[in-house]
Amino acid sequence: MSAAQITRTASVVRARPVIRHYPPPGGAHEAVMAAVMRMALKLTLKPFLGPPWPFAVQRAALSMGSALMPQDGRAQVQSARVDGIPVERITPRGVSRPRHAILYLHGGAFVAGSPRTHRSITRRLSALTGALVLAPDYRLAPESPFPAQLDDCVASYRQLLKEGYSADRIAIAGDSAGGNLTFMTAIAAMKAGLPAPASLVMMSPAFSLHPLPNSTHAQRVGRDPMIRLAWAASVEPALNVPHDHPLANPMEQDLSALPPSLIQVGEDEVLYDNAVWLVEAATAAGRRAELEVYLQRWHVFQAHAALMPSSLQALDRQAAFMVQHWAA
Numbered sequence: 653m654s655a656a657q658i659t660r661t662a663s664v665v666r667a668r669p670v671i672r673h674y675p676p677p678g679g680a681h682e683a684v685m686a687a688v689m690r691m692a693l694k695l696t697l698k699p700f701l702g703p704p705w706p707f708a709v710q711r712a713a714l715s716m717g718s719a720l721m722p723q724d725g726r727a728q729v730q731s732a733r734v735d736g737i738p739v740e741r742i743t744p745r746g747v748s749r750p751r752h753a754i755l756y757l758h759g760g761a762f763v764a765g766s767p768r769t770h771r772s773i774t775r776r777l778s779a780l781t782g783a784l785v786l787a788p789d790y791r792l793a794p795e796s797p798f799p800a801q802l803d804d805c806v807a808s809y810r811q812l813l814k815e816g817y818s819a820d821r822i823a824i825a826g827d828s829a830g831g832n833l834t835f836m837t838a839i840a841a842m843k844a845g846l847p848a849p850a851s852l853v854m855m856s857p858a859f860s861l862h863p864l865p866n867s868t869h870a871q872r873v874g875r876d877p878m879i880r881l882a883w884a885a886s887v888e889p890a891l892n893v894p895h896d897h898p899l900a901n902p903m904e905q906d907l908s909a910l911p912p913s914l915i916q917v918g919e920d921e922v923l924y925d926n927a928v929w930l931v932e933a934a935t936a937a938g939r940r941a942e943l944e945v946y947l948q949r950w951h952v953f954q955a956h957a958a959l960m961p962s963s964l965q966a967l968d969r970q971a972a973f974m975v976q977h978w979a980a
Contacts (some may be wrong), residue, residue, distance in 0.1 A: 669935045670942040671928075673919075676949070677961040685960045690950065692836050693717075694877040701761075702883030707794070707890070711764040718769035722958035727781035729771065734788065734811045737804050739745065740767040742778045742785040752783040753817045753851070755809055755835065759828030759889045759952060761858070762793050762801055770827070770953050773967065777825070780971035786812060790833075794890035799899060805837040806844065819847035820979040827952045828923075831857025831915075832902060835930070839905050843898075849975040851915040853970045856923050856951050857930065859902040861888050864925045875920040878951045903929065907937035914942050914973040916966055918949035944969060 676682055700713035730741045743750060754777060758770040767774065767787035778785045790804035812822055826834035831854035842848050860886040863869045873881065893900045913934055917927035927943055934941035946953065949962060954970075957963040 667938075667966055669931045671931060671945065673803075673945045673947060674941070674965065675947045675960070677965065679961070682961045685956070686948070686962070687898065689953075689960065690877045691957055693950065698878050701764075702876070702880045702947070703876065703886050707763045707792075707909070711760075714760055714769055715762045715766070718772065718955070719770035721955055723771045724779045724958070725742060727775040727785075729775065734786075735807045737807060737870075738789040739808065740771075740774070740785075740787045740789070742771075742774050742787065744778055744782055747782065747815045750784040752780055752781065752821045752823075752974075753812050753815075754781065754783050754785045754974065755805070755812060755822065755824045755837070756779070756785050756787040757790070757824070757830035757833040758787065759826065759830040759856075759858075760792075761883055762798075762829045763887055764792065765829075770830075770955070772957060773827070776957050776967055777971060780967060781974055783823075783889060783974070784817075789964050793887070793892070797890075797892040798894070799897065802836055802840055802899060805833050805839050805938070806846075808913030809837055809841050809849070810846065813846065816977040818979065819977060820850045822849045823851045823853060823974040823978070824849050825853035825855075825974075826856050826857075827855035831855055832859055833871075835859070835902055835913075836905075838911060839902075840899055842909055846910060850911060850979070851974055852911050854913065854915045854930070855954055855966075855975060856917050857922060857923055857926055858884075858923055859926045864929060867925050869922040869925065872920055872922050872924055876922045876950060877920075879922050881922060897913065899955045903933075907934050907939055910934050910937065910939040910941070912940040912973075913976050914944070914970060916944045916946065916950060916954070918953055919945055921951040923951065950977075 758765045774785045788808040793801040825833045916928045931941045931943035
């Protein structure tokens with residue numbers, strides 16, 4: 653084989669997406685809690701996320717459901733403001749100035765959710781990494797259409813830089829709509845001339861409100877205990893994204909400078925193809941991206957970390973990925 657052929661072969665190998673599959677941990681505890689959580693989501697949350705319920709009801713349902721999730725007592729929460737944006741600052745107990753920071757962007761389909769609804773994730777990530785977690789209560793649609801949410805997230809990233817956190821000591825993380833915002837905040841920040849964060853972590857990111865080409869959503873819609881496609885249909889007019897806005901479509905962005913990215917997705921969720929798209933697109937652009945598929949799990953199952961070993965395993969993996977890419 654010639655040197656040119658060897659080089660081409662190596663290039664093909666490097667371009668192969670990194671996709672790992674994680675079966676549920678064994679044992680009765682995981683099996684029982686997973687069955688309980690799946691049924692609880694299906695009966696008490698899924699029916700209220702989307703039409704015919706108004707956004708106020710959806711927000712209340714998500715808030716009440718999240719309030720039942722135990723939080724990690726090793727981290728503490730303080731309320732603050734960033735350029736008028738309410739934020740939560742989460743730090744490990746006993747640590748006054750962490751060396752690293754995580755900008756955490758909550759999910760909720762751009763119309764619901766808050767830092768409070770995602771404390772089961774943010775407090776544990778702070779405890780696992782020893783980092784400050786800054787979680788903005790970004791503006792929601794329909795009261796604040798696009799790009800208000802993205803503007804608030806970029807402003808929060810700027811705040812971490814102003815506080816002296818260098819970009820190589822910052823990770824951006826988020827779930828669902830927050831996974832979209834994680835990706836787009838990095839893109840928007842770089843377009844604005846800001847340095848790229850050290851890494852991105854996205855849980856069940858929602859890049860498209862419509863089924864993708866060759867979508868497998870039809871195979872998963874009956875297995876997904878949380879997300880209804882009708883929810884996405886109601887979000888689109890509420891978000892009111894101008895189609896000619898340069899940041900309107902995540903799938904049309906330049907990925908050539910995308911930071912190292914970890915994407916996690918549940919095998920049983922209708923947004924599965926969104927995660928596959930990103931790992932394939934980032935890899936094709938020559939960027940480092942890893943996709944972790946958690947078998948028999950659902951949308952943002954990581955929120956149940958205090959109850960399910962599989963959820964804790966996923967957050968442990970996130971923490972390790974961030975630490976790996978942070979400067980010392």
